[in-house]
Amino acid sequence: MSGRLASYALRLSRLIDSANALLGRSVAWLSVLLVSLTCAVVVLRYAFGIGATATQELVMYAHALVFMGAAAWAVQRDAHVRVDIFFRRQNPRRQALTDLLGTLLLMLPMCLFLAWTCWDYVAVSWARGERSADAGGLPFVYLQKSIILLLVGSLLLQALSQIIKTLCVLTGHLSTHLQPDHAEAL
Template sequence: MPGRPATRCLTIASAIDHLTGWLGRTLSWLTLLMVLLTGAVVLLRYAFGVGATAMQELVLYAHALVFMGAAAWALQRDAHVRVDIFFRRMSPRRQALVDLTGSLFFMLPVCLFLAWNCWDYVAVSWARQERSADAGGLSWVYLQKSIILLLVSTLLLQALAQIIKTLCVLTGALPSHLPAKHGEHL
């Protein structure tokens, strides 16, 4: 049974996991929109000879949202790319140590580096109310560039949740920090 501080920390991690899951599931529906829009663009172009620049750009916006907005969800679900030669054979405690090390020395520095380097890029785009360079394109390029900040903030939050869960495993307050796979129960 976890102690009071561990329980509070796990509550925070659970809230972050809930938010990440909600965002990921919500954004995953954009894949259907991308298919429909791409089909419409192809139909308009080849059946009616009409270009649809705004719709093509909307597909790009949706694509960026799906991949950058749902990256933290992939991390939460342990669906990210991992070289799994040794990891799957490790005990839950060693797995937690590997993931804690990865979060502290790779995930957090990369997110902070991205935040530091993209802040001005996004701010300038907002200040200029940057628009598409293509005729008939969308007027919201600054919103698309802001998706980078969504990536950074959601990954930072999910990294915090991962750190909390791995520390709970290392202290014995939690049996494993990894989500149950299909057919498995933790």
Template sequence: MSAKTPPLVAFACLIDSINAWLGRICAWLPVFLVVGTAVVVILRYGFGIGATGLQEAVMYGHALVFMGAAAWALQQGAHVRVDILYQRFSTRTKEVVNMFGTLVLLLPTCGFLLWLSWSYVGAAWASLEGSPEAGGLPFVYLQKSIILVLVISLLLQAISNLIKGAYRLAGRLPFEDQAEVQHG
């Protein structure tokens, strides 16, 4: 980033960096999911031993893989999109469509999820909710907090995308090549 980078663009790049960091960490969690699930199965069926805590840790990891990496997927253009018309649009029109979708669909959905989940997660934290299962993890409140990780990281990525989109449409930033975004 050069010294002439506008502060809002620098802020957007910071958001991108944080979400990319979180996404890359979450991208390694499937290794734990496979190993953890294999250990649970071997213990259960090979030795008749239950591993409730490990089984719950695998569930926590599964939630984090999808919810923790969602903003990174959005940033990379790896989210699901109906490309029937979109693929034929000019780069400028794609930017307008992306900004419209962010404003009309993503931000309201994130706002609704935040409103809906805030008291749910807050109640879990207030009681430091743990597993009801014998041998389960005492961290259910952390698992429920993953919902807020999803919502906040998506909100921040939406803000980043809107900032960069506005600068692109104003001609103050170059348009990115979609192939570069998706595989960068």
């Protein structure tokens, strides 16, 4: 990979990382909403005997958005689940090769499989204007199902970013593809 190509590719990678970080940080704030709404549902039900179907469904929607919307951000920050008995002891080039192979052989095929299997599922929901089956439920189930495609799209973009960074490490244009530990910034 030439220096100029690496420079352009790294700019693209940084753009993808910035977009996924913005998405991840934004949906992380929905956790506050999840706690608040869950408390409201419990208080309404047990203190006042009022069912809140729409609020319960909103909690489900927010829950899905938190986990699926922040998945690519977790990959970017190396905060996903990893069995790293050997990974942390490897040098940066071996780590890059391990992550490149994992991205190419596991993450990309999984994303493509999800995209292929979920596209019709989401499209049919949109075509029908799918609504909640429960009385008093939310009228836009198709939006919740679309979160799956958000997951797929953001993970595919993050896979591209990971591929760029790992190739840059393997070709000597970067010293490491891993971000420094930002756990204290959460």
